[in-house]
Amino acid sequence: MKLPLLKPNTIPCLNDVLVLELAGERCPIACAFAGRLLAEMGAVVLKIEPPEGDPTRRIGPFLEDTPDLNRSLVFWYYNTNKMDITLDILQASAGTIFDTLLAHADVLLHALHPDDLAKVGLTREAIDDRNPLLIVSEVSPFGCDGPYRDYLASDVMHQAMGGLMASTGYHDVEGSPPIAGDGGQAWHLGGQWTVIGTLAALFCRDQDGRGQRVETAIHDACSISTEIALPTYDYTGNLVIRQTGREAHDVILPPWQYRCADGRYVSFVPMGFGPDRWTAVVEWLKKYGLEEDLAEDRYYIPEVLQEELHHVCDVLARFFATRSAEEVSRGIQACGLVAWVLNAPEDLLDDPHLKAREFFLQVEQPELERSFTYPGTPWFINGEPLRASRRAPLLGEHNLPVYEALGLSRDQIIAMKEGGLI
Amino acid sequence: MRDDSRPLSGVRIFDLTRYLAGAGGPRILGNLGAEVIRVEWPQHPAVDLTRFLGPFQDEEPGMNRSGFFAQINVDKLSISLNMSSPQGREIARRLIGVSDIVMENFSPDVMSHWDLDYESLKRIKPDIIYISQSGFGQTGPNREFRTYGPIAQAYSGMQLMTGLPDQEPAGWGFSILDHMGAYYGAMAAMMALHYRAKTGEGICIDLAQAQLGCTVTGPCLLDYTVNGRPYGRPGLPPGNRSFHPRAVPHTTYRALGDDEWVVIGAFNDTQWRSLVQGMGDPAWAQEERFSTLLGRIDNEEELDRRIGEWTAQRERYEVMHTLQAAGVPAAVVQTARDKLEADPQLRHRKLYTRLDHLILGERWYEGVPAKLSRTPGQLRRPSPMLGEHDEYVYHEILGLSRQEIEQLRKDGVLTSEVATT
Numbered sequence: 073m074k075l076p077l078l079k080p081n082t083i084p085c086l087n088d089v090l091v092l093e094l095a096g097e098r099c100p101i102a103c104a105f106a107g108r109l110l111a112e113m114g115a116v117v118l119k120i121e122p123p124e125g126d127p128t129r130r131i132g133p134f135l136e137d138t139p140d141l142n143r144s145l146v147f148w149y150y151n152t153n154k155m156d157i158t159l160d161i162l163q164a165s166a167g168t169i170f171d172t173l174l175a176h177a178d179v180l181l182h183a184l185h186p187d188d189l190a191k192v193g194l195t196r197e198a199i200d201d202r203n204p205l206l207i208v209s210e211v212s213p214f215g216c217d218g219p220y221r222d223y224l225a226s227d228v229m230h231q232a233m234g235g236l237m238a239s240t241g242y243h244d245v246e247g248s249p250p251i252a253g254d255g256g257q258a259w260h261l262g263g264q265w266t267v268i269g270t271l272a273a274l275f276c277r278d279q280d281g282r283g284q285r286v287e288t289a290i291h292d293a294c295s296i297s298t299e300i301a302l303p304t305y306d307y308t309g310n311l312v313i314r315q316t317g318r319e320a321h322d323v324i325l326p327p328w329q330y331r332c333a334d335g336r337y338v339s340f341v342p343m344g345f346g347p348d349r350w351t352a353v354v355e356w357l358k359k360y361g362l363e364e365d366l367a368e369d370r371y372y373i374p375e376v377l378q379e380e381l382h383h384v385c386d387v388l389a390r391f392f393a394t395r396s397a398e399e400v401s402r403g404i405q406a407c408g409l410v411a412w413v414l415n416a417p418e419d420l421l422d423d424p425h426l427k428a429r430e431f432f433l434q435v436e437q438p439e440l441e442r443s444f445t446y447p448g449t450p451w452f453i454n455g456e457p458l459r460a461s462r463r464a465p466l467l468g469e470h471n472l473p474v475y476e477a478l479g480l481s482r483d484q485i486i487a488m489k490e491g492g493l494i
Numbered sequence: 495m496r497d498d499s500r501p502l503s504g505v506r507i508f509d510l511t512r513y514l515a516g517a518g519g520p521r522i523l524g525n526l527g528a529e530v531i532r533v534e535w536p537q538h539p540a541v542d543l544t545r546f547l548g549p550f551q552d553e554e555p556g557m558n559r560s561g562f563f564a565q566i567n568v569d570k571l572s573i574s575l576n577m578s579s580p581q582g583r584e585i586a587r588r589l590i591g592v593s594d595i596v597m598e599n600f601s602p603d604v605m606s607h608w609d610l611d612y613e614s615l616k617r618i619k620p621d622i623i624y625i626s627q628s629g630f631g632q633t634g635p636n637r638e639f640r641t642y643g644p645i646a647q648a649y650s651g652m653q654l655m656t657g658l659p660d661q662e663p664a665g666w667g668f669s670i671l672d673h674m675g676a677y678y679g680a681m682a683a684m685m686a687l688h689y690r691a692k693t694g695e696g697i698c699i700d701l702a703q704a705q706l707g708c709t710v711t712g713p714c715l716l717d718y719t720v721n722g723r724p725y726g727r728p729g730l731p732p733g734n735r736s737f738h739p740r741a742v743p744h745t746t747y748r749a750l751g752d753d754e755w756v757v758i759g760a761f762n763d764t765q766w767r768s769l770v771q772g773m774g775d776p777a778w779a780q781e782e783r784f785s786t787l788l789g790r791i792d793n794e795e796e797l798d799r800r801i802g803e804w805t806a807q808r809e810r811y812e813v814m815h816t817l818q819a820a821g822v823p824a825a826v827v828q829t830a831r832d833k834l835e836a837d838p839q840l841r842h843r844k845l846y847t848r849l850d851h852l853i854l855g856e857r858w859y860e861g862v863p864a865k866l867s868r869t870p871g872q873l874r875r876p877s878p879m880l881g882e883h884d885e886y887v888y889h890e891i892l893g894l895s896r897q898e899i900e901q902l903r904k905d906g907v908l909t910s911e912v913a914t915t
Contacts, residue, residue: 084689085685085686085688085689085697086685086688086689088692089688109681113681113685130739131738131739132738132739133713133716133717133721133723133738135720135721136721137721145713145716145717145720145721146713146738148713148716148720149712149713149715149716150713196867200867214839215839215842215843217842218838218839218842218843219838219839219842220818220838220839222818223818223823224818224821224822224823225823225825226736226741226744226757226759226761226823228734228736228744228757228759228825229757229759229823229824229825230825232746232755232756232757232825232826232827232828233825233826233828233837234828234833235828235829235830235832235833236666236667236668236670237734237746237755237757237827238827238828238829238830239666239667239668240656240664240665240666240667240668241664241667242657242658242661242664245658245661248658248661249733249734249745249746249748249755249827250746250755250827251656251657251658251664251733251734252656252734252757253652253655253656253666253670253731254655254656254712254714254730254731254732255651255652255655255710255711255712255714256710256712256713257652257670257710260674260710261673261674261677262863264674264677264678264681265677265863265864266864267681268522268677268680268681268684268864269863269864269865269866270864271681271684271685271687271688272501272502272526272684272864272866272869272871273501273866273869274684274688275501275502275684275687275688275691276501276502276866276868276869278687278688278691278692279501279503279504279691280498282868284866284867284868284869285866285867285868286864286865286866286867287864287865287867288863288864288865289839289843289863291839291840291843292840292843292845292861292863293863295833295837295840295845295860295863296673296845296860296861296863297668297670297673298668298830299514299562299668299669299672299673300547300548300549300562300668301668301829301830302565302830302833302834302858302860303549303561303562303564303565303857304548304549304561304830305829305830305831305834306549306561306830306834306857306858307548307549307550307551307561307857308549308553311829311830311831312667312830314664314667315667316662316664316665317653317662317663317664317665318644318665318667319644319666319667319668319669320667320668328644328665329653329662329663329665331662337648337653337654337662337663338648339644339645339647339648339653339665341642341644341645405639410639410640410641410642410645411645412641412645412646412648412649413648413649414648414653414654414663415648415649415650415651415654416651416654416724416725416726417650417651417655417708417711417714417715417718417725418715418718418719418724418725418726419651419726420649420650420651420708421718421719424635425630425634425635425636426634426705426708428633428634428635429631429633429634429702429705431705431708444716444719444720445719446715446716446719447708447709447711447715448709449709450678450701450702450703450705450706450708450709451678451682451699451700451701451702451705452631452632452633452699452700453697453698453699453700454697454698455698455700
């Protein structure tokens with residue numbers, strides 16, 4: 073019996089791998105993101121949703137602001153290149169079907185609660201005993217056991233617990249709180265580590281022919297992603313201070329972010345001033361008569377420049393405020409230094425570099441007779457970008473072909489549907 | 495020799511990476527059991543500047559005294575090798591010939607200038623796996639631009655997306671894209687290892703950090719391409735609020751003490767009622783206008799003020815535990831100190847490992863968030879001194895005699911001394 077698997081339009085690294093994805097309820101985005109990454113690496117990812125649909129299908133924004141199980145842009149974003157069936161795995165009748173699917177799978181990727189796992193017979197012991205080739209890769213908010221096992225958390229709360237928020241925010245806005253960055257980064261960190269663990273288990277199996285369990289905690293992934301915060305505390309006993317538009321340190325740094333004449337901002341880290349670059353900066357300011365005292369020779373002495381960096385940045389801030397963000401960014405780059413305008417995500421759609429890299433993809437939604445622009449992947453493989461992506465599946469889109477391949481008749485499939493099993 | 499307790503045992507990596515985005519990937523592979531040979535040189539411009547970033551042991555800078563470098567480079571060997579010398583590059587070629595993976599994050603033309611690009615290396619080892627990381631990728635109009643984490647974050651939108659809606663962007667307080675760059679570097683290496691195990695073929699992967707940023711800005715990008723709604727509009731970024739899904743309450747609240755914070759959220763009416771109970775059923779919370787989501791949205795500011803009054807009198811962990819026990823999502827804004835000393839879950843997961851280093855002494859190191867049941871891997875060796883493993887790599891792996899090694903030192907191809915203080 074062969075499952076009718078759609079070969080993904082993706083780069084082939086993992087194209088011999090079948091992943092079953094069960095995203096659960098507690099951290100469905102982290103799980104789905106991991107599945108999306110595996111699909112982008114070439115794996116065939118078969119998402120198994122409960123009959124009522126994955127919870128993220130109910131989260132907006134929605135296409136044309138119309139809530140619908142097949143119109144959630146959150147679901148679309150995280151589920152490209154996957155196949156999809158529905159199955160209520162917690163019902164006893166689902167047991168045989170689920171076992172058959174598992175027997176075909178290389179990886180079970182899931183975010184089920186331990187209690188639900190036990191209900192479907194997937195305790196740690198059962199997993200270790202059953203299919204020796206199967207890799208069971210679990211992502212959970214805090215871990216599958218331990219004192220915070222059942223704790224609930226949003227993306228912002230993971231950023232709080234993981235230390236990301238303690239490093240992020242403002243030092244010059246009275247009473248402002250620590251800030252969580254937008255976009256779902258805690259989910260992404262958790263999903264990325266889930267993929268790292270899955271790939272490690274996959275290669276291990278390539279070497280020794282055996283699967284195993286992988287258990288990834290989003291909290292762990294966040295907790296190791298705070299750069300110098302931990303070493304700073306370990307070595308000095310100091311905590312880093314969150315500060316506006318720059319990285320947290322145990323002292324307040326000179327600014328790394330500058331407001332320009334057009335109200336946009338430029339990110340510029342004031343370092344790497346060799347003598348040539350410094351000369352270029354001073355000459356640039358001199359063209360507008362805004363160099364103030366920066367033309368003085370003493371600034372060529374590295375120690376002096378370091379010592380007076382706050383003052384130097386004040387002068388630069390006054391100069392940058394008179395020019396547009398584009399001009400400031402290009403001007404800094406022309407001096408051999410590193411800077412960029414703070415873009416909004418949509419600003420990248422016209423970016424000539426990303427166009428040349430063929431980064432954005434047109435993804436077709438044939439049932440809507442439309443196609444939309446999606447981001448691609450972060451890499452070229454053998455000189456090629458990802459050239460095509462399939463839209464996220466409709467709910468239960470592949471029920472018929474998959475269940476028929478499992479040997480079920482149309483009548484049986486209809487009965488399962490009516491009985492709420494699929 | 496294969497060590498069955500670690501998944502990547504037997505894999506050798508020729509590691510030319512530096513900084514966090516580059517060097518962090520091989521570190522993970524080292525934690526998972528790969529033998530990572532890190533190529534270094536003590537002088538500018540080749541030296542990894544991370545070695546000179548603080549914090550330092552006893553606040554004294556030095557090549558082998560950086561705590562930041564140490565955190566990034568656990569489980570690696572270090573060899574000195576002068577890549578500007580043709581002899582050095584010849585040795586590099588020989589080492590690559592007995593390695594599985596080459597990882598580098600130089601500016602795009604450096605490796606081809608050295609005849610160490612993928613095509614050249616395929617002639618030495620046809621199944622070589624070649625991972626290049628850079629700011630913008632090996633091709634395209636921006637290929638020559640260098641990036642730091644904050645720059646790539648600015649480019650992709652991540653900086654603008656971090657802050658309060660009515661203030662300038664706060665930006666990320668650390669290089670999150672450097673961390674993610676490291677994670678994708680590790681992923682690239684491992685997907686390539688599987689590909690090679692399956693097909694016998696090597697592969698070349700060109701990973702671009704700024705591009706990576708553009709894959710993680712989230713569904714708001716689709717809100718623009720599908721609905722025409724730009725991110726750059728009033729009310730965004732959301733600060734700590736929850737707009738998708740719309741949950742009220744959801745934000746930070748001050749707890750007892752100076753600059754101590756919790757995050758509390760209610761994602762449905764059940765959680766709201768549990769929150770009310772958890773706060774001791776205060777009279778104000780019984781009002782009809784708070785009992786529905788729409789009512790809470792209309793009264794969000796007052797709701798936050800009221801909840802803040804409750805949390806301000808309570809110790810932050812007490813708030814979290816009380817509310818979580820009642821089924822309400824709640825979290826403490828934890829610092830590095832909290833994670834090390836007050837987080838029983840991280841302790842249970844054994845996320846931090848203590849390793850002893852000749853100069854740095856015993857320090858805490860961040861471990862591996864993905865726990866493999868059969869081959870867990872664990873952190874084993876602290877970061878290396880520059881050139882610490884010259885003897886092992888050149889004599890035992892490459893088979894050079896001690897006289898040959900000595901001559902290479904005299905010729906300036908290897909470094910003459912390994913600093914031990």
